[in-house]
Amino acid sequence: LGAWMMIDNKRRDHQQGVKLNVRDIPTERLKDGPAAPEFSFITLSNGYDRNHGPIPHILPSSHTLTLDGLVATPAHHTITSLQQLPQHTVICALQCAGNRRHTMRTSIKEVQGLDWFDGAVMNCIFRGPRLSALLRAVGVLEELDEERQRAHVAFACRSQPCQEDAWYGASIPLARALDEGADVILALEMNDAALPAKHGGPVRVVVPGVAGARSVKWVDRISVLMVESANFYQQHDYKVLPPEVEDADSAAAWWHRTPALQEMPINSVVGVPPNGSTVKRDTEGMVTVKGYALPSGSNGPVVKVEVSADEGESWVEAEILEVPEEVKGRGRLLWAWSLWTARVKVEKGERRRILSRATDRAGVVQPKVCEWNLRGVAYNGYGEASDLTIR
Ligand code: MTE
Numbered sequence: 001l002g003a004w005m006m007i008d009n010k011r012r013d014h015q016q017g018v019k020l021n022v023r024d025i026p027t028e029r030l031k032d033g034p035a036a037p038e039f040s041f042i043t044l045s046n047g048y049d050r051n052h053g054p055i056p057h058i059l060p061s062s063h064t065l066t067l068d069g070l071v072a073t074p075a076h077h078t079i080t081s082l083q084q085l086p087q088h089t090v091i092c093a094l095q096c097a098g099n100r101r102h103t104m105r106t107s108i109k110e111v112q113g114l115d116w117f118d119g120a121v122m123n124c125i126f127r128g129p130r131l132s133a134l135l136r137a138v139g140v141l142e143e144l145d146e147e148r149q150r151a152h153v154a155f156a157c158r159s160q161p162c163q164e165d166a167w168y169g170a171s172i173p174l175a176r177a178l179d180e181g182a183d184v185i186l187a188l189e190m191n192d193a194a195l196p197a198k199h200g201g202p203v204r205v206v207v208p209g210v211a212g213a214r215s216v217k218w219v220d221r222i223s224v225l226m227v228e229s230a231n232f233y234q235q236h237d238y239k240v241l242p243p244e245v246e247d248a249d250s251a252a253a254w255w256h257r258t259p260a261l262q263e264m265p266i267n268s269v270v271g272v273p274p275n276g277s278t279v280k281r282d283t284e285g286m287v288t289v290k291g292y293a294l295p296s297g298s299n300g301p302v303v304k305v306e307v308s309a310d311e312g313e314s315w316v317e318a319e320i321l322e323v324p325e326e327v328k329g330r331g332r333l334l335w336a337w338s339l340w341t342a343r344v345k346v347e348k349g350e351r352r353r354i355l356s357r358a359t360d361r362a363g364v365v366q367p368k369v370c371e372w373n374l375r376g377v378a379y380n381g382y383g384e385a386s387d388l389t390i391r
């Protein structure tokens with residue numbers, strides 16, 4: 001599972017962006033991962049991490065998880081009791097909703113938020129009990145009547161004071177939580193080892209296909225509610241605000257009217273050649289292009305990736321790489337990313353671009369442009385390597 005390409009994972013705390021209200025949090029704790037992780041099919045050790053507060057270091061033996069809210073019999077779990085339940089494996093690409101925010105900023109206009117390039121994503125093997133099994137055990141009705149269609153399952157981490165709230169929390173619709181096909185788990189392991197502290201160890205939620213913000217790390221309370229989580233990051237962040245909302249003041253009136261972002265859209269990114277690089281064509285005038293593609297939250301996997309070296313006039317189909325032998329058979333692949341490669345003919349010149357676009361199982365094609373939103377979330381315009389010098 002060696003490194004296959006590098007993805008630019010730069011980000012900076014953009015000056016005009018949302019002011020990082022760091023308060024008492026040591027700045028080194030707010031770092032969001034290495035500058036340029038190596039991308040292999042399974043992201044092994046250098047995946048991004050995103051923390052809205054300090055990383056708590058929790059002894060597994062002292063951690064408890066409460067299940068409460070609209071359930072028949074509230075319950076407590078320990079890490080040991082979670083380990084004793086049937087374990088389910090999920091291979092999924094976990095991504096921050098702000099992945100590719102830099103491209104939205106630079107190709108459309110200024111946005112607020114950490115200046116993520118293309119590396120706020122990792123594709124890992126997660127393992128742990130199914131959320132649906134835990135919820136059934138405490139007596140959540142499987143038959144959802146009309147009222148219950150609006151119910152949410154809220155995840156909280158009360159041991160982490162955050163920049164914008166006293167704790168971290170998020171919620172997903174109860175229907176998704178109860179749907180076995182949605183593969184929501186409480187991960188105790190990542191890549192066949194105990195979940196590392198920075199990724200939420202000893203236990204985190206993993207909601208495949210949904211914005212990473214809902215996969216609450218160090219989760220210590222799960223509540224069935226008739227409303228969404230009241231947490232700041234559910235209510236006032238991670239939403240696709242309408243394009244007319246252009247600053248924080250006008251956003252104030254819009255947060256409660258805008259749905260929380262859940263499923264992420266079909267996406268793809270060009271990783272090789274990197275932006276701004278000089279590329280020498282081979283003897284046939286061809287250039288090798290590599291990248292990743294991300295499935296949408298409901299119609300994975302990615303079934304096709306195409307590449308264009310003439311601004312979208314013509315497209316060549318990329319080859320989607322086979323999944324490594326050691327990963328095959330470990331789980332369904334509908335939540336995983338696809339790594340792809342293509343050879344395209346490119347004209348010599350400067351400031352050239354190479355574009356990519358992915359198609360999902362339902363035939364949805366990644367759009368050329370993605371509508372701008374103030375927080376720069378869920379950007380999925382064509383993948384691009386820009387400012388290339390082709391020799
Ligand atoms: N859970 C807690 N408790 N605190 C957090 O700050 N960040 C969320 C989510 N879960 C967060 C959290 C966000 S915004 C993302 S994108 C993912 O975790 C990142 O997961 P990772 O750090 O394992 O990559």
Ligand code: MO
Pocket residue numbers: 050095096097098212213
């Ligand atoms: Mo995030």
